[in-house]
Amino acid sequence: MSNIALRLNGPAIITYRGVTFYSKGDVSLTSQNESFDVITDRFGIIEPRSLNKNVQVSFVPDGRYASFFSILYPYAASIPGQSTTRIRSFLPAAVTAASDTINWPGHGWTTGDAIRGFNLGGALPAGLVAGTRYFVIATDANNIKVATTRANALAATAIDITGQGTGEHRFIDQEQLTVLSADGRQYVFDVAAIASMPPLNAKANDTLFGAVTFDIFRGAGVAATTAGSLFTLTTGNTFTEPGLDPSLILTQSYLFTWGSSPWTALETVDGFAWQFPLGTEDILDDADGRIGRRITNIGCSVSCQPIGIAESDLVAALLLQGAGAQRGARLGGVTDFVMTGTGVSITGKGMALMDGPQSFGRSTDRIGVLQWRGARMFNAGVPYPMFIVA
Numbered sequence: 001m002s003n004i005a006l007r008l009n010g011p012a013i014i015t016y017r018g019v020t021f022y023s024k025g026d027v028s029l030t031s032q033n034e035s036f037d038v039i040t041d042r043f044g045i046i047e048p049r050s051l052n053k054n055v056q057v058s059f060v061p062d063g064r065y066a067s068f069f070s071i072l073y074p075y076a077a078s079i080p081g082q083s084t085t086r087i088r089s090f091l092p093a094a095v096t097a098a099s100d101t102i103n104w105p106g107h108g109w110t111t112g113d114a115i116r117g118f119n120l121g122g123a124l125p126a127g128l129v130a131g132t133r134y135f136v137i138a139t140d141a142n143n144i145k146v147a148t149t150r151a152n153a154l155a156a157t158a159i160d161i162t163g164q165g166t167g168e169h170r171f172i173d174q175e176q177l178t179v180l181s182a183d184g185r186q187y188v189f190d191v192a193a194i195a196s197m198p199p200l201n202a203k204a205n206d207t208l209f210g211a212v213t214f215d216i217f218r219g220a221g222v223a224a225t226t227a228g229s230l231f232t233l234t235t236g237n238t239f240t241e242p243g244l245d246p247s248l249i250l251t252q253s254y255l256f257t258w259g260s261s262p263w264t265a266l267e268t269v270d271g272f273a274w275q276f277p278l279g280t281e282d283i284l285d286d287a288d289g290r291i292g293r294r295i296t297n298i299g300c301s302v303s304c305q306p307i308g309i310a311e312s313d314l315v316a317a318l319l320l321q322g323a324g325a326q327r328g329a330r331l332g333g334v335t336d337f338v339m340t341g342t343g344v345s346i347t348g349k350g351m352a353l354m355d356g357p358q359s360f361g362r363s364t365d366r367i368g369v370l371q372w373r374g375a376r377m378f379n380a381g382v383p384y385p386m387f388i389v390a
Contacts, residue, residue: 011027014059014177014179017175021062021068025060029056032054050289063208065248065250073276083283083294089170090168097125097161103143109138110138112135117129117131118171119165122167125165127159134159135148146159177189177216184238184239191218191219194212195215196278198210204271253341258372268304273303274348276298276299277297278298298386300386305368318353346389348386354373
């Protein structure tokens with residue numbers, strides 16, 4: 001006999017790095033057994049066996065800006081080779097026990113970030129326990145303290161460090177992600193890292209963010225055979241409505257500037273589409289399979305159909321002929337692409353015009369959808385972020 005009580009549904013809210021998100025649509029949880037085959041010559045494939053456990057969570061944020069940009073776009077200034085769960089090292093001399101401070105030039109953490117501490121060939125500073133989740137207090141750009149909870153970090157209540165420890169110390173990002181549904185079912189994923197940064201739909205008839213996807217990993221140093229190593233699922237939790245102010249969800253038109261006239265303060269037919277491709281490769285462990293991902297490449301591109309650009313302007317920007325058109329030359333106009341609107345500014349660094357379609361017909365505009373792609377820019381040999389979203 002059919003029983004409606006056995007069906008599960010209901011919307012959910014997501015919490016990550018202390019921020020609660022509404023989703024524009026469904027929150028999707030995908031789980032997959034990635035396998036390898038056991039093969040014999042006589043029978044072929046006998047059976048599949050476990051290779052990796054793939055878990056991802058994805059959703060489209062509702063469109064509020066306030067504190068989302070730094071969370072949803074964490075890799076703008078990253079360099080290939082870094083893990084998506086960042087690992088950073090420091091030596092005992094960086095620890096000042098009297099002030100409970102760790103000196104860490106350009107650490108890049110913000111107050112409330114979750115970390116785990118480990119040590120190579122020695123012991124962590126006295127007061128810290130290896131493998132325990134702690135929370136950063138960023139006293140300034142070059143110094144941190146640590147707290148036992150995110151609430152304590154926000155209140156600047158630091159752990160009492162009584163010694164510098166020995167050996168090489170390491171902290172690794174270990175942010176949890178929580179999905180709480182309206183029926184009281186709650187997933188707490190032990191470690192989440194953004195696997196794809198959301199595209200931006202910068203136009204007046206849509207909210208800003210596209211879909212963001214999170215990879216789910218086990219905690220550093222936690223074996224796959226440990227119960228709850230990936231997540232815990234509990235029922236009977238209290239669903240507290242976080243509240244929503246529609247005025248914080250801005251929909252608006254935007255302007256862009258790319259170099260000099262006529263590419264300044266131009267409007268578009270249908271806004272801007274930003275993409276932030278992220279290339280990664282697996283970090284593997286023979287006993288536990290995939291334990292993380294390493295960044296291999298970061299990109300930035302933007303496309304739009306501008307209004308007010310002449311054919312001659314487009315041809316000149318593309319460097320199709322004449323000076324600078326030779327094969328192997330740097331693309332013309334490699335400069336910042338800046339998009340602005342109320343409450344938001346997005347800068348793509350070193351953007352070059354890649355595509356410049358034109359149409360000749362009575363029902364189409366002459367200039368089609370143009371696309372720019374970013375380049376890695378440097379200042380005295382120091383790399384800029386690939387893009388800046390603020």
